[in-house]
Amino acid sequence: MTARVGVVTFPGSLDDKDAARAVALAGADPVPLWHGDADLKGVDAVVLPGGFSYGDYLRCGAIARFAPLMGELVPAARSGALPVLGICNGFQILAESHLLPGALTRNASLRFVNRDQVLRVENTRTAWTNGYTEGQEILVVLKSGEGCYVADEETLDRLEAEGRVLARYVGEDPNGSYRGIAGVTNEHGNVVGLMPHPEHAVEALTGPSTDGLGFFASILTHLGSRTPAPA
């Protein structure tokens, strides 16, 4: 059985098509999920894509967490059973849902930043990063206006101590994130939030590299599914 990875579309989701493409390129079946349906359609894992869910009104991700679909997703994710990758706005939604600690705030520059960005992968034991080697530097895309990761010192210390810092920015901090944090994971390693976009680094033609494919290959490994023979 090919793994079935859900990609959620909220009103205002923008990178849902791209996330589905990345899932397919990795060899899994992308399954469209609709924010208004309280139905995960039996998927094996879920990607919350980038965008501006509900217009980012109130706060980024603040309204999306109350979507009917999230009512199904949150308990399954919190228990450690359902792997969830939140990218950019998806990370913001996971933080607002309290599935991940901390919050994402306005970039230090107060401007949207779109650039190719090197990350160092620090935790390779999660459902979404097991295909990387610890300390591996990968080139992906950063594009966000509210990508500054913040948390209190105690939380940051705990995340570091528990090895839950998933990835950090290499070089100049592009958005003022505390301790250069680009992504974190929960204590089970099934829920991962990442501000940059691995789904935009899956094809040499359109991305800065194909380094991002590792996230989508990792979930296949995690789910133990076979990669189907190329068509």
Added chain:
Amino acid sequence: MSEVPGLDTVSAALGHPDTPQPYAELGMADDEYARVREILGRRPTAAELAIYSVMWSEHCSYKSSKVHLRQFGEKAPESDALLVGMGENAGVVDVGDGRAVTFKIESHNHPSYVEPHQGAATGVGGIVRDILTMGARPVAVMDALRFGPADADDTKRVLPGVVSGISFYGNCLGLPNIGGELGFDPGYLDNPLVNALCVGVMRHEDIKLAEAPGPGNKVVLFGATTGPDGIGGASVLASATFDDESHTKRPSVQVGDPFMEKLLIECSLELFGKDLVVGIQDLGAAGVSCATTELAAGGTGGMNIQLDRVPLRDHRLTPEEILMSESQERMMAIVEPGKMDAFLAVCEKWNILAAEIGEVTDVSEEEAERGGRLVMTWNGETVVDMPPRTASDEGPVYQRPYARPESQDTLQADDAAKLPRPENDAELREQVLRVLGAPGVGDPAWVTQQYDSYVRGDTVVSAPHDSGMIRVSDDSYRGVALATDGNGRHTRLDPYAGTQLAYAEAFRNVAVTGARPLAVTNCLNFGSPEDPGVMWQFAESTRGLADACRTLGTPVTGGNVSFYNQTGEKPINPSPVVGVLGVVDDVRKRLRSGFETDNATVLLLGTTRPEFSGSAWADTVHGHLGGLPPHVDLAAEAALAEVLAEAAEQGLAESAHDLSDGGLAVALAESALRGGKGARVDLDGDAFTALFSESGARALVETTAENAAAVRELAERHGVPVTELGTVGGDTLAVSHAEGAVEVALTDLRASYESALPALMDGV
């Protein structure tokens, strides 16, 4: 008399024929008002006056430009690719495989000066709706921007606001921004140019037109509610010269909600996909007035509208304010009665408000003769009863007087050839760095980093390369490339040649990435058409573009005219911005502008003449504008484009880069910096001329040693001169010439190139 206090009805207009009306305040001339009275056989109601004033404004009616724009049709080359030509919301061209693209560029200059963020944001929103209205999915945007001097205080207000507006709106729509232009000139200080381009993709059978066929079909307004924003925008803001009062016009600028627009896009595409609409029009300038008159005129000619059914965000709005409101993110659809339930269900899914506000009616032969019959009521009373075609299609047409200003001779006699040139290599080196760091030449990253270029995952080439290129769908490698260009300095010196040069540069920019130019859009930014000198510039410019398009076989598919770009008596430099769209069969063969391969050979294609007038060098080093712009050689442009396309198709080139502002000096520096590789080149003849001339029809091609002969042979076959300049490699740009040499480390080039805008905008 009306039952509703203050309501001006048709019966009131008949009963009180001499009531004074504020037509002049609405921007109407005496004879235009007289013509309205003649058409109606009575004075117009306030609502009718609102409709005529906005529909007959310069912005909506093209009354001053129409006689010149006709050439784009009359001189249009035969093209099998053109599926929908000028006159619709945007032109549509066939790109093969049953797919079509639609693209258009439009100005939002005046609103962007008054309120930069919202003005620019709604400029993006408007052009995206134009593209959507054709039945296409919008897939990318670009923007051509011009500001006052980069170090001027007001530029620090306007530029960041405009960029944040484009960033905010475009990024929230999920549309990659794939390129554009950034220019500075004192003439734009009080009149920036914000031209936004959008491109959309569809299947041939999905093309939609703005028409309302079928009596009994419903007229549905959907999207945002209607509020007081932008009232009078069309006639007051876009069609009048700025004066000191413009800061008091803030409420006239529309406010955008990109989230609503994103929902509107998805909702509309689902409605189109399910075949639930028979006609569609977006609400842009002139709002409901424009949508109803154009839909009716494009259909049976008849329509009944109940204006009181328009959903409002401010219940105090009067009928005439509703008609003039330019509230954003609204569309109007014509829907068969049997499909209304399905239509409303789709709107509900996307949380889009939809209201049935009227229906298409039949007209008698006599009514059709008069231009159809559009009736609007307000709580049961008739406030509009007019022939819609007279507003949408039969507005005034002016033969504005035009004359070449006498000062043009003096200007053209003032050739840049006489300017002092660098006397030694140290000065030459310093001037290369100075031109490279000029705000309009240097790195635009401060701007482009605020735009999402990756979303949708189909961007193959984007800024800062010569054109933006996207894959048109996931299941093929077919792509389209787009570039916009314009050089107000060249156009000021000679509007005919300058416009052809702008077109040629866009054409070349598309070709240099490996695509074949196919079609053209344009945004014509000029001063007041009431100034015969400006009108002469406009006449020359349109003639130049039409002639060039005919010569090179690329039809103009649509565009936009923006007049009254001036403050007081002084117009901006005439600033036509020309957009060229090209097609590429295989996007994997795309070429970018950075050096790719160590030891590769750098070739210069084309002929360099001593041409400095209007150049970046003359502007940056001497603050000089005079003389004649570079020679236009369209045959050479066509030949060069063919060489570039074939070289790309055959995989003979590693990279390619167009020569334009700053000539060879800037092109070499950009290729080196973008590729992170230096080069060693040897120049024949005068180094200054070789480096700073801005002769057209030239490009750099980087090719490996084994392919160099094939490129030379290809160029020879097409009659394109080739000069071998040198080789790629190292961490300097080393230029030797007969009398010496100049060597600049890439780090120094980078410092000049990258520092200009951040230093000015952030003070770092």
